[in-house]
Amino acid sequence: MMYEQWVSAYGITAEEKVFIFIGMFFFIAAFLFITFILISRFTKNNRQQHEVALRNHFQRSLNAIIIMETTSAVPDSSYRFKIESLKNVMKQSSFARQVMANQLVALKKTISGSSSKILERIYIELDLHSYSIRKLKRGSWKMKAQGIRELTELNYTDAIHSIRNFLTANNKTLREETFLALVRLDQDKPLSFLDHYTGELTPWMRINIHYHLSKSDSRRIPDFSQWFTSSNLDVVLFSLSMARQLRQTSAVTKLPELLSHSDVRVVALTLETITELEAYDLADVVAEKTATFWNNEKISARLVRCLGRISYTHEHKQAILTYLDHPDYNVRFYAAKALYTLDDEARNMLQDFNRGMNGILSGIINHISEPLLQ
Amino acid sequence: MMKILVCDDDEALVSMVRFKLSRENFGEVFKAADGREAKRLLDENTFDLIISDIHMPFHSGLEIVTHVRQVLKKNTPIIILSAEGLEETVLQAFDMGANDFITKPFSPAELAIRVKRLLNL
Amino acid sequence: MWNIIYLVVNTLILAYAVTIAVSYLVLAIISMIEMHAYIRRNYFIDYKYILSSPFAPGISLIAPAYNEALTIIDNVKSLLSIMYNNYEVIIINDGSKDDTLAKLIPAFDLVKVNYDLQYTVATKPVRGIYKSRNRAFKKLTVVDKENGGKADALNVGLNFSRKDLVACIDVDCIIEPDALLKMVKPFLEDRTVIASGGVVRIANSCIIEEGRLIEIKLPVSLLARMQVLEYIRAFLLGRMAWSKLNGLLLISGAFGLFKRETALKAGGYNHKTVGEDMELVVRMRRYMQDQGQRYRVAYIPDPLCWTEAPSSATILSRQRNRWARGTFETLSLHKKLFFNPKYGVMGMLSYPFWFFYEWLSPFVEFIGLVFFLLLVILGQVNWTFFISLTFAVYSFAFFISMFSMLAEETSFFKYTAKRDIFKMIAVALLEPIWFHPRVVWWSIKGNYDLMKGKKSWGEMTRQGFVQYKRKEKVA
Structure with a gap:
């Protein structure tokens, strides 16, 4: 009413x-x-x-429990007492439980060995594992992922079957979290999911998987060359880079055929792998490929770097030498560097070539011989 | 009484290491939460052992090593405790004068034994 | 007759206001949704895995320096302590007239080396390349070159780098230690990402020691506070949505990460414009689109880079003048994109948006004001209409500001003191009448200077000085 009066009084349209x-x-x-x-x-x-x-309180108790347990024979009653008092705090709220779970996860990341086993035990004794498992049944993917993360960090292998269900989840983050959980929890075949994997395997996943494998028992690491023939290109690239990084010399025999792979990224990575593994046996095979890849400057650059590491005959060095007048600067640069670092004979070949070409490569040679640029 | 300096920005870790080392009766444990605090403590005091992370605010653990060896000209034993165990980093740390390198996650028991060895206890 | 003009102008301005308001609202909502999705997605991320990984791509940090002698040592030290493994710091001394280089040489024990630099992108000549004899500074390179402006200096960095990615930054920015870890992640998750941009925040009054941010504080200066609000709005509510739509055109020159190969293939930075940061992104996108390759320009909402904002009106006016010129230059260099379906979202949405609502809006506002004053003089003003319209516009502006405050509160929560909220509310109420009109005026002035400047002096002579932030702010 008031409003209408006001409106009419001021003649508002x-x-x-x-x-x-x-x-x-x-x-x-x-x-x-x-x-x-x-x-x-x-x-x-x-x-x-x-x-x-809460965190400060938990940290003090955890310090005491962990250190006492690993140093000397402290009576079991003192351990029980500490656990019981923590349990009482846990009962108060789910907030306290979450803070404790976070604290355990954080500590688990910095601590290994027998102390880390104690953290796993505390996790179970405080019944936090069932709290994490309950999260797997929650609706939001974030909760599920958080549950998976907690179970994985605290190495609760019994949950592996419930976690496996999320391999086909719609949410990408949840799926990735599941892969990582399996990599860490599955004791026998941590990477078995790769056998039938058709999805994408991003560099981000590569970093994560590599991190966890490098922190785990070396006996768990599979022979990556088994996936070199996978129909999923991402899987091939992934296993190649893993074989390279983990220096799996068993892969060497399977590398030559990958040099004729249809995808150039595979070829590039294969050359890097041969370089890293210092597979001298393959020097002949690589040297033969020079003509095939001459026009691809990225492959050529990798090829000369590879030869620079594994060459041992005069023919190999001759193959590198041809790259010194490649149209691409980077290729010339790496060819010169390969010869310079290989041995005295190769270095002389480089110097002779440079003299013959009126010092065209002097800039590059000065660069690669500069000690502060190594 | 030995004096040990622990430099790391991870509070939980520092508290754990302190607890462990004092429990073993190695000596008095001092803490620094960043590189600047560590440098200040190192300039003002003499320590018998330094345990340091690599990535810290202000000055890295490697800078701390160089500071101790080249500026303070001391041969205090230094243990680098880092999440990052890349070959290049490890080599660089030893090259600059670190005495030991432990990667995280680490075992407190192992740390204690390495400390003990470096302190000749 | 008069009535018709009145009606036409009125309707046009009204239509403009309604569409701009609707688009801002839509962008704000998309941003909010996308930002929370980002936060949820990255909740579990342990960025330290990138740090210790041999698979982390190499990054060159390129920082041009021009007359930075006062702060250069601290700046370089802070850049050297960034958390990342496979990276290098390239400081480009762009022919400074002060002793920038002379300060750097003893501080980092630098010596000249024989680096065989290729001029892949043409630049002014390089006088020398320096490396440190101290192994602790192995990551550092200093390149000394003749003055050629910021774009030219950045191009030298592009030529020098042999890493996959290049981060182009302002040397006096405070970069958060984990900035590279966060900025590199989009490249790891999606191989088609060609660039990623980050948020720039205002560092005025914050406590900074040895090139590091110790405590975040709201600026004391009112002018800087206005810019805090402006930046939060632009970065949290605007760019996040554009990146979701894959239509982001501007990665702030203060901090951006690019695929080096794509940047070089697109031709590097353009030294003929003062808006080289926006121009490069547009050109890289155009290059990818012309090549028919899939690509994405990503955006990270975490506050990773802090910069000193101009706190005097004179310096701010210069900055805005430059921004206006840069916008116009970029838009006119790429006018081919305007509603060009061949260029997808960029052609159909981003470019027109920038044209109508970024470049044109100062003019519309200005004309509106002139028109209003004309009406006042002629005694033709319908005051109730004017007041009610102003009220609607003003409250919308206030609403959008509060929306951005909400976005900030629910995401990164940087200004933690309780009084700060009330200060920011006051700023938001004051901004449309005290700050905004001046920004409009400076933009118009910038466009005017550009028109005039083109006639009176050539394109080349302007660089060098203008493109770097003036150092008056230090005093």
């Missing part, structure tokens, strides 16, 4: 009413946001303080 309405709407919305911000800030501050207090 329909158009203006719309503006006023829009203005009011956004103003109110803005103030709702402000209220929300203030509430959020208040709860956030409180939670943060609470969390810090």
